[in-house]
Amino acid sequence: MSYQPKFTITPQLLTRVEEIAALRGWIVDAAVEVPWIPALQKDTRARIAHSSTAIEGNPLTLEQVRAVEEGRELAAVSTRYKQEVLNYFAALRHIEKRAKKNLITHEDVLKLHKIIARNVMNQGEAGRYRTIRVRVGSYTPPLPELVSGLMFEFLEWWNKASRTLSPVLSSAIVHYRFEAIHPFADGNGRTGRALALWELYRRGFDTHHIFSVDEYYWADRPRYYAALSTVRQQGDDLTSWLEYTADGLLLTLQQVWKRVQNLSAHSKGKKLVLRPKQEQLLQLLRVRGSLSPKEIWDGIGVSKQGAMDLLRPLMEAGLVKREGTRKSGRYILA
Numbered sequence: 279m280s281y282q283p284k285f286t287i288t289p290q291l292l293t294r295v296e297e298i299a300a301l302r303g304w305i306v307d308a309a310v311e312v313p314w315i316p317a318l319q320k321d322t323r324a325r326i327a328h329s330s331t332a333i334e335g336n337p338l339t340l341e342q343v344r345a346v347e348e349g350r351e352l353a354a355v356s357t358r359y360k361q362e363v364l365n366y367f368a369a370l371r372h373i374e375k376r377a378k379k380n381l382i383t384h385e386d387v388l389k390l391h392k393i394i395a396r397n398v399m400n401q402g403e404a405g406r407y408r409t410i411r412v413r414v415g416s417y418t419p420p421l422p423e424l425v426s427g428l429m430f431e432f433l434e435w436w437n438k439a440s441r442t443l444s445p446v447l448s449s450a451i452v453h454y455r456f457e458a459i460h461p462f463a464d465g466n467g468r469t470g471r472a473l474a475l476w477e478l479y480r481r482g483f484d485t486h487h488i489f490s491v492d493e494y495y496w497a498d499r500p501r502y503y504a505a506l507s508t509v510r511q512q513g514d515d516l517t518s519w520l521e522y523t524a525d526g527l528l529l530t531l532q533q534v535w536k537r538v539q540n541l542s543a544h545s546k547g548k549k550l551v552l553r554p555k556q557e558q559l560l561q562l563l564r565v566r567g568s569l570s571p572k573e574i575w576d577g578i579g580v581s582k583q584g585a586m587d588l589l590r591p592l593m594e595a596g597l598v599k600r601e602g603t604r605k606s607g608r609y610i611l612a
Contacts, residue, residue: 281428281435283451285516294524295446301531306485308538315486317554318537322488323347327366329496330471336362362398362468369393369472374487377479381437384429387461390472395465402463410463415503417510419460428459436477445481449474450523454509454516471495488534494526555580556588560611563598568608 328343336359338346345352346363372393379386392405402408407425411418420428432455440448453474460466471492478484495502505522512518537557558578563569569577575585589609592598599612 280439281431281455282439283435283455283516284514285447285451285520288517288521291517291521291524294521294528295444298446298524298528298531299444301528301535302483305488305531305535305538308535315488318488319486321554322490323367323370325490326370326475326492327363329490329492330468331359331362331366333471333492333496333499333502334362334467338363358398361396365394365396365398366468366472369468370475373472373476373479376476377487379476379480382433382473382476382480384426384433387429387433387469387473390476391462391465391469394468394472395462399464404465407461408463412460412463414460415507417507419458425459425461429461432456432459440477445478445483446524446527447520448481449477449483450520451516452477453523454506454519457506458510458514488538489527489530491523491527491530494530553588555584556592559588559592560597563609563611568601568610570608574609 324340324344324347327347328338328340331338331343338355338359342352342355343363346360347367352360369390372390376386388405388407395404397404402410407422407429409422411422413419436448436452440451443451453470456470456473457466462469475484475491478489479487501522505519509516509519555578559574562574562577566573571582571585574580574589575582578585578588580588589598593600596612598609600607600609602608
């Protein structure tokens with residue numbers, strides 16, 4: 279018997295799915311014209327790797343995660359924490375290369391887990407379903423002898439019936455059901471979130487790979503865990519979980535849309551391609567409101583001349599302007 283998820287399409291959920299579909303369309307249409315998309319993809323990978331590993335207790339900051347990916351040395355950082363991050367980057371590259379994969383098999387799930395959990399397992403073996411009983415907080419997942427059969431039923435649903443649903447819903451169901459089965463002795467959280475992302479890729483939802491919904495989960499972990507727990511408390515009814523994840527995806531897309539708009543800024547009909555430091559500067563101005571020249575070069579780590587080289591095209595494009603006297607002037611968003 280195939281897995282049959284239980285849920286209700288509430289007016290709130292329907293509205294969210296429609297809003298997400300519309301916003302996703304705007305992003306995809308705009309992103310096609312943004313030459314800086316590769317840099318945005320790299321940044322998104324770092325954000326996903328950081329947030330998904332941080333949910334499980336990895337203490338590395340986003341900047342440290344970026345340093346790990348770039349091969350820079352980090353003093354006094356555990357080898358295990360670095361390995362977790364490197365594994366997750368490898369997992370993201372793995373599913374990106376297989377974004378168009380039609381069927382997901384047991385072997386695909388085992389391979390993904392092996393990549394994610396390599397050399398960082400607390401118990402069990404990477405790439406093999408668990409043979410021991412486990413407990414997750416107050417939740418006791420199914421017995422190990424039931425795991426293979428439950429995964430078979432789950433994958434049968436995923437590869438067939440899930441296609442009738444919006445990817446917004448199917449990815450959330452994939453996420454929850456995998457966590458409920460908890461097929462591995464360790465590393466289920468990271469693997470489940472990666473599988474949910476893979477579903478968005480497979481269904482052509484995130485064609486440019488620039489969404490990082492895991493940041494939403496990490497920003498309020500207690501709410502994330504509570505949302506998972508509520509499903510069990512409500513007799514495996516997924517409605518509240520689907521509403522929660524849809525809210526998260528909508529918020530994520532709203533943030534992506536703002537970034538894409540910055541990247542595709544126009545000046546007199548000509549496109550301004552923002553450099554990473556320029557986007558960082560615009561973000562700093564959004565947060566602080568105004569900045570002195572010294573605050574700019576200190577805030578983004580550039581020289582005085584470097585700051586001016588970044589500011590000049592932004593001012594010419596009408597994105598930033600200067601207020602005040604020559605000595606006491608400050609820069610603000612136009």
